[in-house]
């Protein structure tokens with residue numbers, strides 16, 4: 001099959017690679033749409049996160065073309081979106097180790113699968129290539145993903161790691177299931193209340209999805225970005241106040257809108273209840289610490305390409321909770337996915353307006369290049 005193979009920063013090569021073969025527990029999908037994720041962009045720009053030689057793409061939707069004999073409830077022709085982390089299963093946890101006794105069985109070494117430790121790849125330190133491990137690696141990072149004609153879903157289980165696409169959503173729209181699920185989970189980690197004001201910094205797909213979900217819970221949502229295009233879209237999608245950080249000081253504006261907080265430093269600061277940090281820009285996180293009220297929450301959604309220096313005393317004095325978007329959600333992952341899909345199907349989170357470009361597989365590099373240009377693109381979809 002044809003695939004865009006990742007070789008490092010700004011280096012995708014369209015190659016013919018072997019078709020994925022499925023086991024009795026798997027399904028094979030003809031990929032119809034694969035969205036470029038912000039995390040994919042880090043790989044594209046810096047060569048980090050994804051592993052060389054693999055096909056990236058984890059935000060995918062497609063048509064089922066082959067179903068393993070042990071799979072239930074999924075048939076050839078079904079329109080589906082696979083989701084890796086809905087499958088997370090801690091039933092194998094030992095109950096006795098360091099992590100299990102601390103109530104964090106997700107890190108127990110008996111959970112999930114292990115590399116064999118004896119094969120060639122294992123001995124050379126490339127454990128993710130180990131045959132007993134490869135099927136369990138994360139799709140689009142250390143296992144082939146969606147920038148290809150076909151993708152397989154190991155251990156396909158309907159409602160856990162495979163979701164049927166509602167009729168009113170196109171494949172391209174359904175490929176947003178991953179970012180919208182993230183947005184739903186992260187907003188809930190911030191424990192929003194109906195009387196609160198939230199700020200979303202950074203309006204990529206994630207920021208725009210986070211903004212729409214947050215708006216369902218709080219009374220006012222303020223957003224900031226430097227892209228006029230994205231700010232305009234945020235406004236159309238329901239943001240109450242948009243701040244162009246290139247033209248005005250977001251901190252000053254947030255203070256105007258939310259009031260000046262208790263001052264521990266002589267400088268005050270804002271009174272936002274929650275800041276959803278979606279930009280991954282060090283300076284913006286520093287501002288978030290000043291924007292948020294005493295006792296407020298900052299959910300760290302964006303990943304950073306560079307180190308951040310923070311005024312730790314402000315964080316301590318203001319009793320700010322910094323919440324990692326990687327920490328477990330309030331409910332099982334597959335429940336988040338189902339609820340996110342419902343929000344999309346009901347139009348409560350609108351994803352279609354975010355699609356700015358579509359490219360065929362051959363032009364994956366062009367797609368990534370335009371995705372790096374925040375003022376020209378929002379979401380780029382690759383259509384193999």
Ligand SMILES: [Zn+2]
Nearest residue numbers: 037059178179
């Ligand atoms: Zn993603």
Ligand SMILES: [Zn+2]
Nearest residue numbers: 094097100108
């Ligand atoms: Zn354990």
Ligand SMILES: [Zn+2]
Nearest residue numbers: 116119122130
């Ligand atoms: Zn091995």
